[in-house]
Amino acid sequence: MRKTIVLLLGVIGAVLIWFTSVSAYRVFSVDWQLPQTPLQQSAEYRLVLITQELETPFWDKVAAAAREEAAKHGAMLAVWGSYNNDSDEFLKKLEIAIHSRMDGIIVQGLDTDTFKELVKYKAASYGIPVITVGSDVPDSLRRTYVGSDHFRAGRMIARQLVEDMGPEGTVILVRDSGNAHYQEQRLNGIRSVLESYPGIELRYAETQGTREQVIAAMQDLMNRSPDVQAFIAANANLTAAMVQEIGRRSRVQPYHIYSFDDSPDMLTLLRDGLIDGIIEQSPEAMGRISISLMIDWLKGEKLPLDSGGYHTEIRLRKAVDAP
Amino acid sequence: MNRIQYKILSLTGIVLFIMAAIWMTLTYYSRQTQEQYNEILQRYLRMNEVTGASQQTITDLNNYLIRPTQEHLGQLEGSMERLRQAKYDVYALRNGDNDFDLTSYTNLIDSLLDAANRALMFQSQTATEDSNEAFNEATRISRSISDMTLTLLDTELKTYDRFYRGIIERSTELNRLGIWLLLTITFLLLIFAYWFALSITRPVQKLTQAAKELSRGHFDRKIEVSSNDEIAFLAKMFERMRVNINNLITEIQQKAQLEHELQQSKLLLQESRYRSLQSQIHPHFLFNTLDTLSKKAYLEGAEETSDLLASVAGLLRYSLRRMDRSVTLYEEVRVLRQYMDIQTARFADRLRFVEEIDESCLYVEIPGLTLQPIVENAVIHAVEPMEDGGTITFRVANDGDRIRVEIEDNGPGIPADKIAQILKGSAQETEGHTTGIGIGNVVQRLRLFYGQEDVIDIESGPGSGTKVVLRLPRWRRYETDDQRTDRG
Numbered sequence: 001m002r003k004t005i006v007l008l009l010g011v012i013g014a015v016l017i018w019f020t021s022v023s024a025y026r027v028f029s030v031d032w033q034l035p036q037t038p039l040q041q042s043a044e045y046r047l048v049l050i051t052q053e054l055e056t057p058f059w060d061k062v063a064a065a066a067r068e069e070a071a072k073h074g075a076m077l078a079v080w081g082s083y084n085n086d087s088d089e090f091l092k093k094l095e096i097a098i099h100s101r102m103d104g105i106i107v108q109g110l111d112t113d114t115f116k117e118l119v120k121y122k123a124a125s126y127g128i129p130v131i132t133v134g135s136d137v138p139d140s141l142r143r144t145y146v147g148s149d150h151f152r153a154g155r156m157i158a159r160q161l162v163e164d165m166g167p168e169g170t171v172i173l174v175r176d177s178g179n180a181h182y183q184e185q186r187l188n189g190i191r192s193v194l195e196s197y198p199g200i201e202l203r204y205a206e207t208q209g210t211r212e213q214v215i216a217a218m219q220d221l222m223n224r225s226p227d228v229q230a231f232i233a234a235n236a237n238l239t240a241a242m243v244q245e246i247g248r249r250s251r252v253q254p255y256h257i258y259s260f261d262d263s264p265d266m267l268t269l270l271r272d273g274l275i276d277g278i279i280e281q282s283p284e285a286m287g288r289i290s291i292s293l294m295i296d297w298l299k300g301e302k303l304p305l306d307s308g309g310y311h312t313e314i315r316l317r318k319a320v321d322a323p
Numbered sequence: 324m325n326r327i328q329y330k331i332l333s334l335t336g337i338v339l340f341i342m343a344a345i346w347m348t349l350t351y352y353s354r355q356t357q358e359q360y361n362e363i364l365q366r367y368l369r370m371n372e373v374t375g376a377s378q379q380t381i382t383d384l385n386n387y388l389i390r391p392t393q394e395h396l397g398q399l400e401g402s403m404e405r406l407r408q409a410k411y412d413v414y415a416l417r418n419g420d421n422d423f424d425l426t427s428y429t430n431l432i433d434s435l436l437d438a439a440n441r442a443l444m445f446q447s448q449t450a451t452e453d454s455n456e457a458f459n460e461a462t463r464i465s466r467s468i469s470d471m472t473l474t475l476l477d478t479e480l481k482t483y484d485r486f487y488r489g490i491i492e493r494s495t496e497l498n499r500l501g502i503w504l505l506l507t508i509t510f511l512l513l514i515f516a517y518w519f520a521l522s523i524t525r526p527v528q529k530l531t532q533a534a535k536e537l538s539r540g541h542f543d544r545k546i547e548v549s550s551n552d553e554i555a556f557l558a559k560m561f562e563r564m565r566v567n568i569n570n571l572i573t574e575i576q577q578k579a580q581l582e583h584e585l586q587q588s589k590l591l592l593q594e595s596r597y598r599s600l601q602s603q604i605h606p607h608f609l610f611n612t613l614d615t616l617s618k619k620a621y622l623e624g625a626e627e628t629s630d631l632l633a634s635v636a637g638l639l640r641y642s643l644r645r646m647d648r649s650v651t652l653y654e655e656v657r658v659l660r661q662y663m664d665i666q667t668a669r670f671a672d673r674l675r676f677v678e679e680i681d682e683s684c685l686y687v688e689i690p691g692l693t694l695q696p697i698v699e700n701a702v703i704h705a706v707e708p709m710e711d712g713g714t715i716t717f718r719v720a721n722d723g724d725r726i727r728v729e730i731e732d733n734g735p736g737i738p739a740d741k742i743a744q745i746l747k748g749s750a751q752e753t754e755g756h757t758t759g760i761g762i763g764n765v766v767q768r769l770r771l772f773y774g775q776e777d778v779i780d781i782e783s784g785p786g787s788g789t790k791v792v793l794r795l796p797r798w799r800r801y802e803t804d805d806q807r808t809d810r811g
Contacts, residue, residue, distance in 0.1 A: 009514060016507040023500040027493055028352070046423055076423045096467045099434040100427030 045075040045103040052090045054081040057263050058283050065287030073295045098122045104294040105130045109137035111181040116140040133290045135182035145309030146290040150182040153279045154189020156316045157258045160277050165256050168199030169229035176235050177206050183234045214241035236261030243274050277318045285312040326552030369412045374472045376406040377465045420482045435464040526554035542569040588771045631668050634661040653685035655694045673712025680719045684726045690772045696765050697730050697791050705734025728793040736783040
């Protein structure tokens, strides 16, 4: 009896002491200091990548490659920007970047006066080198351009079109009203090819970027030109709405539809055979090369940069290639 | 000698120590927590300070540009200085996570200060449009600073999110610890206090038990208290007292025993003396008469009668004289022979007396009139009632450190209960004895004389005779003090 009681008390005591010590350990085994992420001494350069279209697959790839490259060189890279081509927000970010005195700015070119002014005067007055990426603004005194040769891309599309459609027909070029440099380049490229085919008639459609406007513009255009045989979207953002509208009116397959950029929904359309060809760009190469050029320039290893730009690879991807 | 006091003090000390330890730990803990909170708050306040200072700068700049007074200039300079200070403060908050943003942040502040200075410069050059331009830029920068403050605070929250959650978890855990601690300490103190109380009360209980035993008169149980405090000391003293009392009681009992024995021997002595006095009525007359009768018988030629008369006279004289003093076995044997002469004359052929005596043993001391009553007893019980008479054998032999004296008859024997009665000394039958001394008296006197119980033994069985064995020590253990003179 006595033994049982002693045993019982011992067990109770041990349990209590165990729980108390576990609890005490939990309470007192904490670090009293705020967790400090150590400073990286090697972060020589603070670079920023600014785009108008954050979190789109294309720019995500650019940013990822840029980050990787920056980490390789021990530079810090921030990715800023606006969503859905909000150019005011985009310009504000650019201005903040300039005021924050970044060591280098890599920016998606925006063909407006404010952009040019910021790059030409503001950035220059703070001595910040600017590299445009993806789309160019040649008269903004940017150091260089890294991205696709949009003129050549236009030519490739046009050649493919002629190959698919033949030397006669009506082609509608859908462009947005932003007058972006790269869009002009693409159109110029297309025109430069189609000029030599008198049988091909080019018509232009200009819309704002939103879905409803694209659809309205398409309706209008197709009403006026029922004999159209091919569509070329100068800007990838327009393609999905365009294809949808065409699909509502008739079967899509007979039309020759081309676009630029390779976003996942674009690839889906391509796989479904709804569009006939797209131009694939190399976002990873853009991110990588822009960063490495910037760092080379900052180190003074590569002076001057080729102001004509560094063109990354482009490929035409046809519907028949699609897996 | 202050073990109990020491125990109480140590209990108090342990309790105090535990309390103090808990108190100190908790105090330390709460101070650390407070410092931590301060540090966190400091970070946020510093970042907020930048926003405040930059906005203040813009307001002051605006005021000055509208009305360029010295007072406004002073205010502007003050707020710019404050902004600069805030910049340094906030710069100290750099860590790996916010390094980039914070550098941008401080650069923004520099840009703001530059823009403000530029506005001032253009103002002084009365280039109002440029000045306004610079002011607008400063305003935009200030807005960016506010935005970035939010970004930084957000980063801060993300960076330390786990840490803050840790703090909350810890405070919950602290509450739990409090409960556990309370339970554990209560439990331990209860156990300890119980054990402690037991260590004091158990010896007291033992002592109480022992005292009860003593009061009931059980002085022979040992008092044992196995603690190491004052109670144990008390118990030791108590035990010593018990032993002393026990010894005293034993001594008293022994004394009483001695007293009793003395009393008994005195009583026996008085009884024999009384009996001898009874038969002393006219001893000299009787002796002289017997002597005269003996001489007369001799003269008349009856020599046998004369010898018989002389024996009777000797026996009577001896029995009156030798009661209260020791004699040698030799004298006893001589008197026994005289007695046997008389008895032989009486019983003639019916009584056969055999002697086997080792003469070297006759020096030993023996109480007077020891053998005669035993032999007489044998004559009375084994010879007298028998028609054919009986044989009495008397032996004295050396038996190691003792002298063995045997008186054996071939009579009908004595029953066992009678023998036990005789040996206990309670048999009182004096009738028919010449000297008035019974065998019970003999047994008592022999035991008192030698101070030994086994000095006499009786072996007997129904129909197989009786054998009285005396085993006399060669030397007496102590001398009796009554060396009386002969009153013959």
